[in-house]
Amino acid sequence: MFLLLIALFSSATFAAKGYIEIESFQLKKADENFYIAVQADIGLSKAMKQALRKGVDLYFVTRLLVTKPRWYWLDEEVARGKERTELSYQALTRQYRLLQNGQSQNFSTLKAALYALGHQPDLLIKEHTPLRPDIPYTAVLQIWLDVSRLSKPFQLEWLDTQDWNLSSEKKVWQTTFPPAAETTSESDDH
Numbered sequence: 001m002f003l004l005l006i007a008l009f010s011s012a013t014f015a016a017k018g019y020i021e022i023e024s025f026q027l028k029k030a031d032e033n034f035y036i037a038v039q040a041d042i043g044l045s046k047a048m049k050q051a052l053r054k055g056v057d058l059y060f061v062t063r064l065l066v067t068k069p070r071w072y073w074l075d076e077e078v079a080r081g082k083e084r085t086e087l088s089y090q091a092l093t094r095q096y097r098l099l100q101n102g103q104s105q106n107f108s109t110l111k112a113a114l115y116a117l118g119h120q121p122d123l124l125i126k127e128h129t130p131l132r133p134d135i136p137y138t139a140v141l142q143i144w145l146d147v148s149r150l151s152k153p154f155q156l157e158w159l160d161t162q163d164w165n166l167s168s169e170k171k172v173w174q175t176t177f178p179p180a181a182e183t184t185s186e187s188d189d190h
Contacts, residue, residue: 018045020118020143020168027125027139027179034125034177036064036081040118040143040168047164048145049110052096057088059149062120065140066131066175075138081125084146085117118143131177141171 021041028035042060044052052058066079086099095106096113100120107113131137144167 018048018166019043020145020166022141022143022168022171025141025171027175027177029178030122034079034127034131034179035122036125036141038062038118038120038123038141038143042114042118042143044110044114045164045166048166052087052089052110053091055089055091056150057086059146060085060087060117060143061146062123062143063141064123064125066125067138067140068135069138076129078129078137079125079127079131081123083120083123085120087113087117133177136174136176139171139173139175143168 019042022038023041024039026037028037044058048058062081062083062085064079064081065077067075068078069075083100086097088097088099089095090097090106093106095108096110098105098107098113098116105116107116145164147164150164
């Protein structure tokens, strides 16, 4: 009984602070481009939910960096995928809105909007230099709330409290291009 209470308390505390947990990701090739599909579980803190309902827009960033190791210097960034998504609440229609790639989607519940935010099927990877099949690359994936896009009063509150600190752990793995057809999940990470 005691262990059950501890588990319930820790999960309630985890949910009250907000979280981003990357559940799975998959690199894929379509046409001549590479993409990453990301699935994440996202929960907002109580302070974030209140601010959102009062008209504060939240900006989330999903970023993938692909680097090539170099023995003589720092690793070279060879490709990057970056997506910025805006989450807002429309008080007049009582709907949540996601703005991504210039396209808007409306949702009747915050849960549905966060689900859509966490499931990004085709994040384009832009190559700085051509990705070659004979080279092993390091990939780093992360999702976070971009507090630099918040208004100044909220940025100051962020410095004072952990309620606005929302970021996933970095997922780091070795890969080659073109990627294997299987889905990579959290258990495959280093």
